[in-house]
Every structure is written in C-alpha cells, then in structure tokens.
Amino acid sequence: MSSLAGHTGLDLHEIEEFLYREARLADEHDYDGWEALWTDDALYWVPAGGPDIDPERQMSVIYDNRSRISTRISQLKTGKRYSQSPPSNMRRLISNVEVVAVEGTDTVAGANFLLVESRERGTTLWAGRTTYRLRRVEDGIRLAYKKVVLVNSAEALSTLSFLI
Amino acid sequence: MEQRIIASEFAEVAVSLDTDANGPRLRIEDLRGGRVRHLDALELESVVWLPEERLRELLDPSAGRWSDRPGDE
Amino acid sequence: MTVRYSELIQPERVHGSLYTDPGVFAEELERIWYRTWVCVGHVSEVARPGDYVRKAVGTQDVIMTRSADGEVSLLLNRCAHRGNLVCEDARGNSSSFRCPYHGWTYRNTGELLGYPYNQGYGGKGKLSLGLGRVPRVDTYQGFVFASFAADGPSLKEHLGAAAGELDRLARLSPEGEIELTAGWLKHRAKANWKLLVENETDGYHPQFVHGSVFSVTGSHIGSLYSDKSTAVTRDLGGGHSENDLRPEFRRMGTPMAWFGTSEAKVPEYVRKMRELHGEQAEEILIEGAPHVMVFPNLFVAEISVFMIQPVAVDETVQHVTAVQLKGAPDMNRRLLSQCVGSVGPAGMLLADDSEMYERNQRGMAARMPEWLDIRRGVGRERVDENGFRVGTANDETGMRGFWSHYRSLMEREDAQ
Structure with a gap:
C-alpha cells in the first residue's frame, strides 16, 4: 500500500462521480453502459455467509470474472431472464465514501449503499458496504473490482438478479 | 508474548506462553470474566490425561464459578 | 374442517388449495416433516469432534453436532429450563452448550451437565432434563437424515x-x-x-x-x-x-x-x-x-x-x-x-x-x-x-x- 498522496490516485470527487454513475447505470438497467465500466481483469463479488469467506472454496452469491460478467449481461439482454423481465424498479443511495488505499494506478475506495427494489413480489431493501478498485486509464476511470458485502449476507436472500 | 484468542459464542479466552517464571507456563485469560490462570507443564499433562467424565464435571456451572455451597469460592 | 386429500389429489390433477391453505401446511409439518426421513445436512459439515452447525427440520431449529466419540446428533435448540435458544451462531466448535439466559449447560449430545447455584434444585444432578433430541438420526453416503417419529420405516426403506x-x-x-x-x-x-x-x-x-x-x-x-x-x-x-x-x-x-x-x-x-x-x-x-x-x-x-x-x-x-x-x-x-x-x-x-x-x-x-x-x-x-x-x-x-x-x-x- 503506497501513500494516499500518490500522484496517480483519484481524488474523492472523481471517485464519487464514478460511483454515482455506476449506480445510476445499474439502477436504470443500462447493461451495455454498466458493462463498459469494467476492466479486462474484472472481478465482481458478492460473498455469502459473511464478509471474509474464501471465494475459491466457499459459495458466493456472485463471483464473476470478466467473462462471466459478460454472460450475465448477455443473459439480461435476452429479455427472457425472467427474474429481471420485467426489470425491478430500483434506486440506490451511495454514501460514506472513503479512500482505502492507492496502489499504482488503482485506487481502492469503500462506500455504503442503501437500495430500494420494487417488483411484483414486493419492495425489498438491500444494504451493505461496497469495496471498489478503480483504475485510471487514458480515457477516464474503469472498475477492476467490486465487492458487495450485504448486511444480511448470512441470512436467506430473495432473488437478486439485478446489478447490485 | 504472542497471544491467541480462542473464542466461541459461549466463551472467549486468550492463551499465551508465559516465560516470566522459572519455567514456562500457559497463561489463560478469561476475556469476558477478566480472570487469569497459569497452567504449568504437569498441570497441562494432567488435563490431557483427565478422564472425559472428570472434564465434563468441570463444565457444570455449579462446580466452581457459580457455586452456592458454603466453602466454595 | 377436515381436508379430504383423496379428493384434492387425483391421478391427473391436484387442487390449488394444497399450495395455499395454511391448514394443509400445518398438517404437512406433522404428517411429513415431523414423521418421514428429512435430509438435514452432511457429515462433512461436522467433521471434527465438537463441531456444530445450525440446521432446520421443517420449521424446527436444530443443532447438528459431533460428539467426542464421533456420533452425529440432532438436538433441538431449546433450553430445558425456560425454552431459550442455547445456540446462536450458525456454526462453531464446542463440546458443550451454555444457555446465555441462566447458564444451564449441556453436552453436545443433549445431556444436562449442570446449572448454576444448584442448591436451589437440591444439589447436583437432581433434574432429569436435557435438550430435545431428534429421535432417529441416520446417514446414507454421508447425508444426515432426521425422523421425528420414534418408529417407522428405516432410512434405507425410505430411500428405496x-x-x-x-x-x-x-x-x-x-x-x-x-x-x-x-x-x-x-x-x-x-x-x-x-x-x-x-x-x-x-x-x-x-x-x-x-x-x-x-x-x-x-x-x-x-x-x-x-x-x-x-x-x-x-x-x-x-x-x-x-x-x-x-x-x-x-x-x-x-x-x-x-x-x-x-x-x-x-x-x-x-x-x-x-x-x-x-x-x-x-x-x-x-x-x-x-x-x-x-x-x-x-x-x-x-x-x-x-x-x-x-x-x-x-x-x-x-x-x-x-x-x-x-x-x-x-x-x-x-x-x-x-x-x-x-x-x-x-x-x-x-x-x-x-x-x-x-x-x-x-x-x-x-x-x-x-x-x-x-x-x-x-x-x-x-x-x-x-x-x-x-x-x-x-x-x-x-x-x-x-x-x-x-x-x-x-x-x-x-x-x-
């Protein structure tokens, strides 16, 4: 972990702008826009049963590399991913944004979220803390890693097939 | 001394190797109750050889900590 | 009102109320979930002596344990004193469970080891109480099955x-x-x-x-x-x-x-x-x-x-x-x-x-x-x-x- 004052690190404003955009693309089911945020070495992870499990040995809710993110998005785009067809109506709030570390061209940030999902099943509240690894590239910022620790990750969860 | 925590939902103790005495001892601290006990090699060996039945008796809350018999601590 | 299952279940159709009637659900718990063999977990989830995991049989909260002698037990998560949960964590390792309410302590086979200030009960070992145990536990290929019925078909007969x-x-x-x-x-x-x-x-x-x-x-x-x-x-x-x-x-x-x-x-x-x-x-x-x-x-x-x-x-x-x-x-x-x-x-x-x-x-x-x-x-x-x-x-x-x-x-x- 290098200094937070490193030249390549992102400032809080840049980070927030990116997180808000990522949240809006997910809320509005802009699948192509959301997928375009990711780097080639992407990892999208939602652990189950607690925050510190070993995803190579334990079950996760989502543990997608770049190729599986692409499959997930393609499936959503078929219009026959019934758990998201019709899509959930959603809005999420992102707050408590903090810079955790700067490592080379990557900035690791943490943020809380509160998401309200509405669909015919009813209204579901989702909440948790997300860790992002953001990478500065020539034409902006990309997402290399997103770990979403749900506050209720140890409990039985409703279907979660939207982009969290 | 490097301290290790051994915890479950029922108890939480810190164990470490104590070398302050003339010989080494295991230091055990009840982190919830604050009490400390040292066990020397012979005491530890005795625990290893304690019949299962005797060990079980120690887990009876009235066996010591929550005893209401006169004379018990 | 008695549910007439023979009328609601016909060879080529079944009645929708079987999925929506709370009375049917209550009877299912008694006649299926607390009678036949129900799968609870796998022995590999409690690989070592003292290991325990919380499980469910129907709507019953049970603890699957492995005792010092290697036996797998299914205990009901309910203190014999006042009905409190004795176990809160999803999994752990402990040879005994101590109820946090009044300190009653049980072996992971369900046996009551003791209770604090035992003079109030006339001394040690005066109570013939313990954790509830699922009457029949058996395994097949490591899968652990429970039956709340003391008698009935064996697991082997059930599995067929x-x-x-x-x-x-x-x-x-x-x-x-x-x-x-x-x-x-x-x-x-x-x-x-x-x-x-x-x-x-x-x-x-x-x-x-x-x-x-x-x-x-x-x-x-x-x-x-x-x-x-x-x-x-x-x-x-x-x-x-x-x-x-x-x-x-x-x-x-x-x-x-x-x-x-x-x-x-x-x-x-x-x-x-x-x-x-x-x-x-x-x-x-x-x-x-x-x-x-x-x-x-x-x-x-x-x-x-x-x-x-x-x-x-x-x-x-x-x-x-x-x-x-x-x-x-x-x-x-x-x-x-x-x-x-x-x-x-x-x-x-x-x-x-x-x-x-x-x-x-x-x-x-x-x-x-x-x-x-x-x-x-x-x-x-x-x-x-x-x-x-x-x-x-x-x-x-x-x-x-x-x-x-x-x-x-x-x-x-x-x-x-």
Whole structure:
C-alpha cells in the first residue's frame, strides 16, 4: 500500500462521480453502459455467509470474472431472464465514501449503499458496504473490482438478479 | 508474548506462553470474566490425561464459578 | 374442517388449495416433516469432534453436532429450563452448550451437565432434563437424515431406489465420498415448498425458463430435455423421482461431457478414476452425476445439492451448495465455480426458477380453474425393467410419483 498522496490516485470527487454513475447505470438497467465500466481483469463479488469467506472454496452469491460478467449481461439482454423481465424498479443511495488505499494506478475506495427494489413480489431493501478498485486509464476511470458485502449476507436472500 | 484468542459464542479466552517464571507456563485469560490462570507443564499433562467424565464435571456451572455451597469460592 | 386429500389429489390433477391453505401446511409439518426421513445436512459439515452447525427440520431449529466419540446428533435448540435458544451462531466448535439466559449447560449430545447455584434444585444432578433430541438420526453416503417419529420405516426403506442415485454421486469421487464443505447459499422464495419439489425434476420447463442462459452460453442442457431427447423421467417410488440423463450422455459417449467439459481439462481427476475403477471408469465418467429429487427435501442436481426448507404455506428457503468430491481438487474448483454461476439468488438458472415459483404462488390466488394439471405423458408412460414408471424427458411422471406418495402420508390420519 503506497501513500494516499500518490500522484496517480483519484481524488474523492472523481471517485464519487464514478460511483454515482455506476449506480445510476445499474439502477436504470443500462447493461451495455454498466458493462463498459469494467476492466479486462474484472472481478465482481458478492460473498455469502459473511464478509471474509474464501471465494475459491466457499459459495458466493456472485463471483464473476470478466467473462462471466459478460454472460450475465448477455443473459439480461435476452429479455427472457425472467427474474429481471420485467426489470425491478430500483434506486440506490451511495454514501460514506472513503479512500482505502492507492496502489499504482488503482485506487481502492469503500462506500455504503442503501437500495430500494420494487417488483411484483414486493419492495425489498438491500444494504451493505461496497469495496471498489478503480483504475485510471487514458480515457477516464474503469472498475477492476467490486465487492458487495450485504448486511444480511448470512441470512436467506430473495432473488437478486439485478446489478447490485 | 504472542497471544491467541480462542473464542466461541459461549466463551472467549486468550492463551499465551508465559516465560516470566522459572519455567514456562500457559497463561489463560478469561476475556469476558477478566480472570487469569497459569497452567504449568504437569498441570497441562494432567488435563490431557483427565478422564472425559472428570472434564465434563468441570463444565457444570455449579462446580466452581457459580457455586452456592458454603466453602466454595 | 377436515381436508379430504383423496379428493384434492387425483391421478391427473391436484387442487390449488394444497399450495395455499395454511391448514394443509400445518398438517404437512406433522404428517411429513415431523414423521418421514428429512435430509438435514452432511457429515462433512461436522467433521471434527465438537463441531456444530445450525440446521432446520421443517420449521424446527436444530443443532447438528459431533460428539467426542464421533456420533452425529440432532438436538433441538431449546433450553430445558425456560425454552431459550442455547445456540446462536450458525456454526462453531464446542463440546458443550451454555444457555446465555441462566447458564444451564449441556453436552453436545443433549445431556444436562449442570446449572448454576444448584442448591436451589437440591444439589447436583437432581433434574432429569436435557435438550430435545431428534429421535432417529441416520446417514446414507454421508447425508444426515432426521425422523421425528420414534418408529417407522428405516432410512434405507425410505430411500428405496433413490439410494442408488446417491451411490452414483459418491462414486464420482476418487475416494468414494462427497463432501459438502463449501457453505450454503440460502435463497428465499415467496412460494409453497411443493412448487420447488415438483420443479426439480420437471423436464418440461428448462427450455422456457432457462432459454435465456442456454442461448447465451450455448449450453447443451436444453436439448437434454427436448422432445428428441432419449433421457427419461422416472418415478422411483416413495415420492422420489429423477431425470435420468444417462441415455443422452451414453449417446454422446464422451467422458466428462455430462459436466460440459473434457478429460483434457481435468487430467488428474480422470487419471485417478481410471486407476481406481479400471474399465468401469469409462461408464462412470460418461454417465456422470444424478439428477434426483429425494422426498421430501433433498435435491441433487448433478453438481449442486439443494435442501428445501418450508417456512410457511407461501414461503420456502432453498439451501444450496456445490458438490465437492473427496480427493479431486482439480474438479472441486470447477464444480464450485459452475455451481456458484448457476444457483442461488443471483444464479443464472435458479434465480429464474425462483421467479417462477413466486409467480406460480401468486397465480394460484385466482379462483379458477382451481386445479393444477399433472397429466403430461400419462398416455405414453411405460414400466421399466425394475418396475418403475418412466416417461419421456419432459413428462410429468415425477410429479405424479410425488403426489401419490404425498397422498399416502397425508391421508393416513384421515382414516383415524
């Protein structure tokens, strides 16, 4: 972990702008826009049963590399991913944004979220803390890693097939 | 001394190797109750050889900590 | 009002109220969940003495423990003093449980070891109390089953032909044992548990419900259940059923094709299997894993193991984990990865199944046409060489088997 004052690190404003955009693309089911945020070495992870499990040995809710993110998005785009067809109506709030570390061209940030999902099943509240690894590239910022620790990750969860 | 925590939902103790005495001892601290006990090699060996039945008796809350018999601590 | 199960369950249709009536759910708990053998977990979840995990049998909160002498017990999570939970954590290691309310302490076999300030009870050992124990616990291929009935059919009798399917799962391990050590995803559905059970061996839905993922991944699963498929649906008796995909895998004739991979990708595993099984290895590697629903709550879907937990008439939790094959680390990584992609709340298969369970439950609120139709394939069923009813890959033979057994259990007390 290098200094937070490193030249390549992102400032809080840049980070927030990116997180808000990522949240809006997910809320509005802009699948192509959301997928375009990711780097080639992407990892999208939602652990189950607690925050510190070993995803190579334990079950996760989502543990997608770049190729599986692409499959997930393609499936959503078929219009026959019934758990998201019709899509959930959603809005999420992102707050408590903090810079955790700067490592080379990557900035690791943490943020809380509160998401309200509405669909015919009813209204579901989702909440948790997300860790992002953001990478500065020539034409902006990309997402290399997103770990979403749900506050209720140890409990039985409703279907979660939207982009969290 | 490097301290290790051994915890479950029922108890939480810190164990470490104590070398302050003339010989080494295991230091055990009840982190919830604050009490400390040292066990020397012979005491530890005795625990290893304690019949299962005797060990079980120690887990009876009235066996010591929550005893209401006169004379018990 | 007494529910007339013989009227509500007919050979080709079942009544919608069976999925929506809270009275039926209450009777199911007594006549099925607290009577027959119900799968609770796997011995590998409590591998060491003192290990414990919290589990459910029906709506009962139970603790699965392994004692110092290696015995697996199922204890009810209720202090004998004032009914408090004695165990709060999902898993841990402790030879004894101490109730946090008044300190009553139990061995992990349920035996009461003592209570604080025992003079109030006249001294030590004066109370003949303990934690409740599930009366019968037995295992098969490491799966732990519970029966709240002190007497009744043995586990072996209950499993009947389904036992062979669990054998087929275990023989895929180079050490002949599976392990369920990857932890469980818990997926909540606002739907009756029977919708899940029926769906598990329903070969009619995959091409519709899972068309989205089949089309983007080029998966061969859809074709296994097509009208051209040589796979069959089998009523194994006792409410158990399977989609027997072996005819299709044999037709392909390629080792590991059942898993959508090739032997070149898992050379170490294939080598070990050939070393162990000799010529028979080809059959095992070609036929792959079973797809079997064991009444009432254990579902093995090739690489995933599900346990269905009823919560309320319109609510069910489906627990799921990846099959892990003892002695096959190269396979286990792939099994876990494929399982995580497919199942659970975000799974590319199960999220859509769950959506259907929930829509199904809401749909049944409509007053008409009252019945659910289960006749698909009735006219083309045959009886196989072992005496089991067999339908095509997408016939409702499994559902009819389920309902026939369900009725026999639910009716039994009507006669009394």
